[in-house]
Amino acid sequence: MIRTNALTKDFVVSRTRTVHAVRGISLDIQPGELVAVLGPNGAGKTTTLRMLTTLVPPTSGTATVAGYDVVADPARVRAAIGYVGQGGAGGASQVVRDELVAQGEIYGLDRRAARTRAGELLEALDLTEQADRKVDSLSGGQKRRLDVAVGLVHEPTLLFLDEPSTGLDPHNRANLWEHVLRMRTAAAEPRTIVLTTHYLDEADTFAERVVVVDHGQVIADDTADALKADLAGDLVSLRTPAADVTALAALAERAPGTRAVHAGPPGPDGGRAVEVRTADGPGAAPGLLRAADAAGLTVTRVDVARPTLDDVFLGLTGRSLRETAVQDADSPAASPTDPTTTKEVLA
Amino acid sequence: MSAATLTTAPRTRRNLLRDIRIVLVRELAPVARDPFSVLFGLVQPLVFLGLFGPLLAGSAGEALGGDVWLWFVPAVLAMTTLFGTSVTGSNLQLDISSGVHERMLVTPLSRSAQLVGRALKEMVPIVAQSVVVLLVMLPFGLRPDPLGAALTLAQLAVLGVGVGSLSYALALAVRKQEWMFWMVQQTVLFPVMLLSGMLLPLENGPAWMRAASAVNPLRYVVDSGRAAFAGDVASAAVGWGWLAALATAAVGLAVGVRSMLRSAD
Secondary structure: OEEEEEEEEEEEEEOOEEEEEEEEEEEEEOOOOEEEEEOOOOOOHHHHHHHHOOOOOOOEEEEEEOOEEOOOOHHHHHHHEEEEOOOOOOOOOOEHHHHHHHHHHHOOOOHHHHHHHHHHHHHHOOOHHHOOOEHHHOOHHHHHHHHHHHHHOOOOOEEEEEOOOOOOOHHHHHHHHHHHHHHHHHOOOOOEEEEEEOOHHHHHHHOOEEEEEEOOEEEEEEOHHHHHHHHHOEEEEEEEOHHHHHHHHHHHHHOOOEEEEEEOOOOOOOOEEEEEEEOOHHHHHHHHHHHHHHOOOOOOEEEEEOOOHHHHHHHHHOOOHHHHOOOOOOOOOOOOOOHHHHHHHHO | OOHHHOOOOOOOOOOHHHHHHHHHHHHHHHHHHOHHHHHHHHHHHHHHHHHHHHHHHHHHOOOOOOOHHHHHHHHHHHHHHHHHHHOOHHHHHHHHHHOHHHHHHHOOOOHHHHHHHHHHHOHHHHHHHHHHHHHHHHHHOOOOOHHHHHHHHHHHHHHHHHHHHHHHHHHHHOOOOOHHHHHHHHHHHHHHHHOOOOOOOHHHOOHHHHHHHHOOHHHHHHHHHHHHHOOOOOOHHHHHHHHHHHHHHHHHHHHHHHHHHOOOO
């Protein structure tokens, strides 16, 4: 459905400065996949999406979307894809229903067919009550559902969503996702969905495949579970009195499956947690406890945590996505290596 | 989702007129729903007619050859056109910042039609506002030649398409520094207005002003309106007015379409 080869995009900011927003992205997305492109702001997610949707031409490399080349045949790509951008699709002074009808006409439906289709989408996305209201009177969640409806008017087999849930509260995010997932399977064949997000939990819960992008490159590409198992692993925390910390850490280092061991900060009782990164936490914990017992070491408390995608990102880049996500704009100007933005993140 | 609506395969060959109509209808929908919104544009011409017209009659009335309204009302209509259409780019700025413009760019809708449809929409408020101004002025003694007045409205509508297109082109050109739009618009607007002889006759101005006004299309449209209102419908002034209006529209549309084609990056 999508195939890119060494796609790059440079933005010339000034005579002396060029931002390499995307530095060679190669992707192969099959029909029916639900792919989340995850990365901090400024990573190149939006620029990649803008190239795939024919909004900006690539600097180099090729991209075939829905069977057509984005540079040679943008008109066919546009006819085939649906796009929900970061901004709103509905004009503030337009009426909700009119926007859907206009969109249907743009895609070649006659007025009657466009009205029928608008009615179906209003119902499917719970907007029937708002149908005759102006767009600027809608709530944030309603506006976003309208954006999705606008993107689905022509039943595209491939739908792009650029940060669909940014700015929505958790309730509205869940609601939007419910609709997106339902619209995905409502089609005759499952729609291919490609979305960008910097919400880890969103990529984790909904996407079947996660493409992690950083500094304009793909740094990981797999299912969320595989990424977590391969790149982060589970975390077993063994709480122990101060006297036993060194011995327990050494013991954990030797245990099978252990990838890394850290000593946590001292607790109020002076004890510390020995944190063990391991491939299979629940499987490793009993063995660690038995070994500690046999060595005469005390363990007062055990926690087993499954990794998050943030652990994956941390493992890949040494930075936490939660910190990097503080940056506001996914603009090319906000270069990830720009010292001013780094400072803002740290502050 | 019913399969019944999946009748039309995506078109690859576009019908330009159909695309223009889609854009035009969409742009006019808010005006049609709220017709009183065009009245907002009438505050300025009515202020000029009420507060500047009497001054003009008192100070230059004789120099203008009798009927001040026949001289001043066509100019006020041209002013309304100029002010109304030169700011219309700000509507596109709103659509650019909100994401509506981007939505349209990702559809197969012809980009030329996105500019032309928007520009043609400008005709509607121009004609509506002009008709209201004429009706308001009738009780104050305005008696224009009916055919001349109708032709002038048509000419202003054509001029408005051109100025509106240029305003859209400006909005697209400065889309990365939005504030520039207003700076450029204001910087161009007032010289163009004063060098058209709208408010005071240029005949009494210095030679360099008359020379500058010779290359100002608006001056010919204003002169044409005055001749037509006075009944000289077949005069050379009206001919020059049409030429200036059509040239403005042609240049405006060409520049506007070019900007629209390059508006994505």
